Amino acid sequence: MAEQKKMVEAITSMEVDFAKWYTDVVKKAQLVDYSSIKGCTIVQPYGTAIWENFRDLLDKRLKKCGHENVMMPMFIPENLLQKEKDHVEGFAPEVAWVTHGGNEKLTERLCVRPTSETLFCEHYQKVINSYRDLPKLYNQWCSVVRWEKTTRPFLRTTEFWWQEGHTMHETAEDAITETKNILDIYADICEQDLAIPVIKGKKTDKEKFAGAEATYTIEAMMHDGKALQSGTSHYFGDGFSKAFDITFTGRDNKPHNPFQTSWGMSTRIIGAIIMTHGDNDGLVLPPAVAPTQVIVIPVAQHKPGVIEKATEITEKINNFCRAKIDISDNQPGWKFAEYEMKGVPLRLEIGPKDIEKNQCVIVRRDNREKYFVSLDNLEEEIPKLLETVRQGLYNKALENRERRTFVAHNFEEMIKLGQEQDGFIKSMWCGDLECEMKIKNEAGLTSRCMPYEQETISDVCPVCGKPAKHMVIWGKAY
Amino acid sequence: MAEQKKMVEAITSMEVDFAKWYTDVVKKAQLVDYSSIKGCTIVQPYGTAIWENFRDLLDKRLKKCGHENVMMPMFIPENLLQKEKDHVEGFAPEVAWVTHGGNEKLTERLCVRPTSETLFCEHYQKVINSYRDLPKLYNQWCSVVRWEKTTRPFLRTTEFWWQEGHTMHETAEDAITETKNILDIYADICEQDLAIPVIKGKKTDKEKFAGAEATYTIEAMMHDGKALQSGTSHYFGDGFSKAFDITFTGRDNKPHNPFQTSWGMSTRIIGAIIMTHGDNDGLVLPPAVAPTQVIVIPVAQHKPGVIEKATEITEKINNFCRAKIDISDNQPGWKFAEYEMKGVPLRLEIGPKDIEKNQCVIVRRDNREKYFVSLDNLEEEIPKLLETVRQGLYNKALENRERRTFVAHNFEEMIKLGQEQDGFIKSMWCGDLECEMKIKNEAGLTSRCMPYEQETISDVCPVCGKPAKHMVIWGKAY
Numbered sequence: 001m002a003e004q005k006k007m008v009e010a011i012t013s014m015e016v017d018f019a020k021w022y023t024d025v026v027k028k029a030q031l032v033d034y035s036s037i038k039g040c041t042i043v044q045p046y047g048t049a050i051w052e053n054f055r056d057l058l059d060k061r062l063k064k065c066g067h068e069n070v071m072m073p074m075f076i077p078e079n080l081l082q083k084e085k086d087h088v089e090g091f092a093p094e095v096a097w098v099t100h101g102g103n104e105k106l107t108e109r110l111c112v113r114p115t116s117e118t119l120f121c122e123h124y125q126k127v128i129n130s131y132r133d134l135p136k137l138y139n140q141w142c143s144v145v146r147w148e149k150t151t152r153p154f155l156r157t158t159e160f161w162w163q164e165g166h167t168m169h170e171t172a173e174d175a176i177t178e179t180k181n182i183l184d185i186y187a188d189i190c191e192q193d194l195a196i197p198v199i200k201g202k203k204t205d206k207e208k209f210a211g212a213e214a215t216y217t218i219e220a221m222m223h224d225g226k227a228l229q230s231g232t233s234h235y236f237g238d239g240f241s242k243a244f245d246i247t248f249t250g251r252d253n254k255p256h257n258p259f260q261t262s263w264g265m266s267t268r269i270i271g272a273i274i275m276t277h278g279d280n281d282g283l284v285l286p287p288a289v290a291p292t293q294v295i296v297i298p299v300a301q302h303k304p305g306v307i308e309k310a311t312e313i314t315e316k317i318n319n320f321c322r323a324k325i326d327i328s329d330n331q332p333g334w335k336f337a338e339y340e341m342k343g344v345p346l347r348l349e350i351g352p353k354d355i356e357k358n359q360c361v362i363v364r365r366d367n368r369e370k371y372f373v374s375l376d377n378l379e380e381e382i383p384k385l386l387e388t389v390r391q392g393l394y395n396k397a398l399e400n401r402e403r404r405t406f407v408a409h410n411f412e413e414m415i416k417l418g419q420e421q422d423g424f425i426k427s428m429w430c431g432d433l434e435c436e437m438k439i440k441n442e443a444g445l446t447s448r449c450m451p452y453e454q455e456t457i458s459d460v461c462p463v464c465g466k467p468a469k470h471m472v473i474w475g476k477a478y
Numbered sequence: 479m480a481e482q483k484k485m486v487e488a489i490t491s492m493e494v495d496f497a498k499w500y501t502d503v504v505k506k507a508q509l510v511d512y513s514s515i516k517g518c519t520i521v522q523p524y525g526t527a528i529w530e531n532f533r534d535l536l537d538k539r540l541k542k543c544g545h546e547n548v549m550m551p552m553f554i555p556e557n558l559l560q561k562e563k564d565h566v567e568g569f570a571p572e573v574a575w576v577t578h579g580g581n582e583k584l585t586e587r588l589c590v591r592p593t594s595e596t597l598f599c600e601h602y603q604k605v606i607n608s609y610r611d612l613p614k615l616y617n618q619w620c621s622v623v624r625w626e627k628t629t630r631p632f633l634r635t636t637e638f639w640w641q642e643g644h645t646m647h648e649t650a651e652d653a654i655t656e657t658k659n660i661l662d663i664y665a666d667i668c669e670q671d672l673a674i675p676v677i678k679g680k681k682t683d684k685e686k687f688a689g690a691e692a693t694y695t696i697e698a699m700m701h702d703g704k705a706l707q708s709g710t711s712h713y714f715g716d717g718f719s720k721a722f723d724i725t726f727t728g729r730d731n732k733p734h735n736p737f738q739t740s741w742g743m744s745t746r747i748i749g750a751i752i753m754t755h756g757d758n759d760g761l762v763l764p765p766a767v768a769p770t771q772v773i774v775i776p777v778a779q780h781k782p783g784v785i786e787k788a789t790e791i792t793e794k795i796n797n798f799c800r801a802k803i804d805i806s807d808n809q810p811g812w813k814f815a816e817y818e819m820k821g822v823p824l825r826l827e828i829g830p831k832d833i834e835k836n837q838c839v840i841v842r843r844d845n846r847e848k849y850f851v852s853l854d855n856l857e858e859e860i861p862k863l864l865e866t867v868r869q870g871l872y873n874k875a876l877e878n879r880e881r882r883t884f885v886a887h888n889f890e891e892m893i894k895l896g897q898e899q900d901g902f903i904k905s906m907w908c909g910d911l912e913c914e915m916k917i918k919n920e921a922g923l924t925s926r927c928m929p930y931e932q933e934t935i936s937d938v939c940p941v942c943g944k945p946a947k948h949m950v951i952w953g954k955a956y
Contacts, residue, residue: 043548096579119513
């Protein structure tokens with residue numbers, strides 16, 4: 001059938017055109033559709049289900065260590081956005097402005113939140129009075145808007161969905177600890193649940209968040225060697241709390257300004273999942289966020305008892321995993337291709353001969369390995385196989401990153417690597433913006449982070465020859 | 479301590495000033511804070527936790543019958559909003575307009591969605607081609623904005639949070655069935671989970687949704703006798719699908735327009751919970767959505783072993799309910815008042831004497847009944863008591879509604895009841911707008927719905943004396 005063929009028509013090979021491959025996968029796995037508003041996408045059911053699974057996993061981790069969700073307004077009055085100087089400079093050029101409510105012109109413009117530091121600060125100013133009110137560990141799940149010039153589904157869209165945590169603490173030390181703890185949670189969810197290896201580090205001043213004292217980041221490498229910033233955690237010191245006049249009575253009975261953090265992960269992480277694990281047959285989903293973990297496909301389903309047995313198995317395994325059955329009249333071959341494109345981690349095939357032998361065939365999406373499994377052992381074997389898929393995905397991604405990680409001992413090497421390779425390039429750095437800009441302009445590399453795990457490649461900055469202060473990982477960013 | 483006192487200071491009695499009582503409860507139970515944007519509220523952690531519990535309960539029910547979540551853009555281009563005549567007339571006067579993105583003026587204004595029929599239709603136009611693509615059963619959880627003149631927390635706010643379902647069907651019959659099935663789900667969640675009795679019915683043409691052919695509603699009665707529309711489900715026919723040129727190839731191989739529904743419940747339901755169950759000591763929460771179902775309060779907690787035992791019990795009961803312990807150094811009496819104000823359904827007290835007897839005291843929030851429960855029976859008794867609370871709340875609300883429901887046989891009775899009573903007034907109606915308006919203007923009553931369960935009060939319309947077509951429930955609305 002023509003319709004069937006259309007569904008599984010080949011996607012552009014990633015070796016031919018990685019960007020085109022990405023868009024093909026996004027469209028054909030039905031993750032996203034474009035809306036008529038520039039840069040705004042519609043996240044379709046399959047994409048939304050992945051996001052909801054991610055949300056539930058992260059939300060649980062955040063609540064476990066005391067974070068509470070709130071729901072803040074989507075608008076920020078212009079004067080509120082302007083209260084913190086660096087912050088407004090960073091965001092004002094890219095916000096959407098509401099000027100009219102109903103038929104009336106507003107006396108003050110409202111921007112649609114690009115991020116909500118200012119809104120949280122305004123609220124905290126009212127509810128924080130004593131050290132007993134601290135810490136405040138608030139988070140919200142919402143969408144934000146940044147008027148982007150060039151957009152790509154999940155990676156950079158005018159509106160995107162995220163969580164934004166905003167916390168207030170009694171001491172700078174507490175706030176820094178929170179900033180780093182959150183980064184650990186982000187790294188953990190990436191590595192454990194999404195099977196994406198990440199590098200934890202600190203951003204250079206040039207790359208830090210508007211208004212922050214320090215920005216910490218987790219950086220992942222995509223299949224094509226490009227870098228994707230996958231989550232950030234910011235330490236603000238007491239800059240905002242001074243600007244917003246937030247004070248509390250301390251243990252010493254004197255007024256103090258609390259110390260602040262903010263941190264976020266967004267729907268961009270779905271882009272990271274696609275570009276880390278996907279292949280030329282489509283999406284490959286890590287089991288923890290896959291809307292369907294096991295797709296059950298009856299073989300020779302017209303034969304008596306096959307659909308019944310396959311349905312029975314689906315119901316049974318649904319008790320310990322997310323399983324679905326496809327009993328449509330499409331051919332098994334078409335179904336195989338369809339669920340491969342959708343990245344379902346395991347395919348369970350069962351036909352008359354399998355039923356006779358009390359077994360089924362399970363095929364892994366990540367490497368096509370085939371297993372014959374007794375129908376009596378599904379409860380043990382499926383969770384084991386899902387974990388094997390996760391481990392396999394992680395290892396493959398780690399291998400890719402290691403293969404594409406290079407060391408530059410001097411500036412010539414950096415330029416050469418920058419021209420010839422997409423990947424992570426490690427080098428020393430003196431800490432000066434000038435050298436960072438030179439690397440950007442001449443080698444085409446931006447600093448990803450100063451990783452927690454520092455190495456000593458040499459004693460000097462490869463650009464200026466002055467003493468090196470940090471090892472930096474450079475790359476080409478999405 | 480001054481701070482402690484402030485926390486539990488008396489709230490306005492509901493008999494003195496119901497509106498003030500409501501605002502006091504909302505503020506003192508820390509459900510909502512005001513933002514600096516007119517009519518926009520901040521939903522604080524406790525309010526958000528109630529909303530999330532509600533969301534999870536409803537979302538599960540919707541997914542069970544095949545609905546899928548999506549995430550749509552928050553903006554609607556002006557020309558898109560205008561495509562359906564009645565719809566734009568209903569909403570254009572109350573939308574917020576975005577006119578600038580970054581520093582540039584937009585070529586076309588965008589409104590912040592007041593509801594998303596038009597966005598769903600634009601998407602459906604692209605993805606519906608064949609009868610095989612139907613039904614489409616999409617839903618989204620998001621916030622929407624309507625520029626309201628007078629606002630009250632949860633009941634009417636400029637921005638509010640909701641779910642909006644938008645579905646497309648092959649036949650009118652299928653769409654009408656969906657509209658009614660959703661109303662059943664809404665009624666079920668209100669009665670079973672929120673313990674709020676509701677009346678299911680159809681809105682009069684005057685009260686139906688802008689652009690809909692028919693609007694179905696669930697109407698609840700608040701403690702003061704006023705009516706609260708708690709959820710609506712709309713049948714659109716093929717009006718939007720024609721306006722948006724959505725066609726599919728039918729089983730007859732000919733082009734057809736699909737039939738549409740939309741439906742929503744919002745954070746307004748939290749207002750309904752407060753005003754249905756609350757009392758002069760604060761909130762009373764139905765167990766299904768209570769963030770904390772059991773608060774454990776150690777008595778004489780300085781005595782050896784008390785906190786340890788209370789903590790052990792909390793951990794144990796957390797396996798089958800949402801429990802918390804308060805071991806702060808506030809007095810037990812203060813704690814009692816605090817958690818009563820927060821509406822926690824059960825309080826579990828345990829002191830040295832209880833421990834000796836291997837028992838604890840459990841007190842119901844709704845009626846203060848006290849139970850001595852053996853520590854060995856908590857797993858049986860707590861779920862039973864929570865169910866008793868739910869049943870108690872439901873019965874009390876139902877009694878209130880029955881006590882405040884009146885029958886009007888003629889127009890004089892309607893006017894008298896309208897002046898003297900807040901409640902539901904049943905009367906017959908001829909179906910003419912003129913009579914509906916006369917009842918509104920002279921008796922101060924708006925039609926709530928034509929209930930599913932019709933009764934015959936008389937044969938004629940009390941206003942004009944013409945033959946009656948429906949029994950209508952009238953009331954004073956929030």
